[in-house]
Amino acid sequence: MPRLARLRLVTGAATAVVAVGVLAASPAAADTPTVSQPHIVAHFDLAAGQSPENITVEPDGSADLTFASARQVAHVTPDGRTTIRATLPEEPNANTPNLKAATVFGIARAHDGTLYVDYATGTDKTGVWRIAPDGGAPQQIAQLPANALPNGLALDERHGVLYAADSVQGVVWRVPQAGGAPVVWAKDTALDPVPVTGAGFGANGVKVHDGAVWVSNSDRGTLLRVPLRANGSAGPVETRATGLDHVDDFTFATPYGDTVLAALIGDNEVVVVRPDGTHTAVLTQADGLSNPTSLAVHDGTVYVDSAAYFTQRDPNLLLANVSCGPGH
Incomplete structure (x- = not known):
């Protein structure tokens, strides 16, 4: 969610959260993952548009990030060396909802190294794009409506589909991994942005986890679960947590269980969200966060990228150790 749209987020989020009911953060509990030794790698x-918006991790522990306004995908090694893997095509007539500028959002990685990204332009370039493992020019595999704002992106390789959270239309799109026509997979008021008082960003982060598609809603400060029915359709939307002020993207602490780590961009925090919906901060601005946007967990390490949209200071990639008890 780039800076131009986020300027309304700080003032609008409090009202948005009240609309769904505030669930106060709870004191640290025994089932809270331990996050330790945070360090920026x-x-x-910022002047070059290198505000990291979304992240996926390679098997060797390196990370692939989207640089939102630079329209780039960057590769960062564990010791911090950064190279540009791909640049999305320029759109001189960009009219992106909320933003006007062409913006790269979510990223997902297949097991063979293929990357998929969301690109929002307000033109026919809006949609899902593929980047081959060996590089080459990005290719558009699905076109979304020009008035869509595809944000988070998740890949379900088992069923050969991608899910894109549309922050403006308040829907989750399903796209064939091989490419093709997108369909609206889930639509619900719980996915919508908050009218008038919100920042204009509803459905944001999206993950496929344990038989469901999970979605965060920035304006409403909520974490949602949408069951995957046996026929692949969406079940009723369930609210799993509220009071997540300024929530952006999120990830799961482990592949098992429903404990979530979520980025609260306006609060400069990463919080752990327990299965009962309570949450506690585990990383803050004092650790180096500067408007965190997304997270990933790999091999006992949590990766957090900060876009510095509000602070306008030090966009970065932070790593920390994360360990969970047997209940996760």
């Missing part, structure tokens, strides 16, 4: 160039 890479600093990026």
Whole structure:
């Protein structure tokens, strides 16, 4: 969610959260993952548009990030060396909802190394794009409506589909992994942005986890679960947590269980969200966060990228150790 749209987020989020009911953060509990030894491994160039928006991790522990306004996908090694893997095509007539500028959002990785990204332009370039493992020019595999704002992106390789959370239309799109026509998979008021008082960003992060598609809603401060029915359709939307002020993207602490780590962009926090919906901060601005946007967990490490949209200071990639008890 780039800076131009986020300027309304700080003032609008409090009202948005009240609309769904505030669930106060609880004191640390025994089932809270332990996050320790946070350290920044890479600093990026804000003037060059290098605000990291979304992240996926490679098997070797390196990370692939989207640089929102630079329209780039960057590769960052564990020791912080950064190279540009791909640049999305320029759109001189961009009219992106909320933003006007062409913006790269979510990223997902297949097991063979293929990357998929959301690109929002307000034109026929809006949609899902594929980047081959060996590089080459990005290719559009699905076109979404020009008035869509595809944000988070998740890949379900088992069923050969991608899910894109549309922050403006308040829907989750399903796209064939091989490419083709997208369909509206889920639509519900719980996915919508908050009218008038919100920042204009509803459904944001999206993950496929344990028989469901999970979605965060930035304006409403909620974490949602949408069951995957046996026929592949969406079940009724369930609210799993509220009071997640300024929530952006999120990830699961482990592949098992429903404990979530979520980025609260306006609060400069990463919080752990327990299965009962309570949450506690585990990383803060004091650790180096500068408007965190997304997270990933790999091999006992949590990766957090900060876009510095509000602070305008030090976009970066932070790593920390994460360990969970047997209940996760």
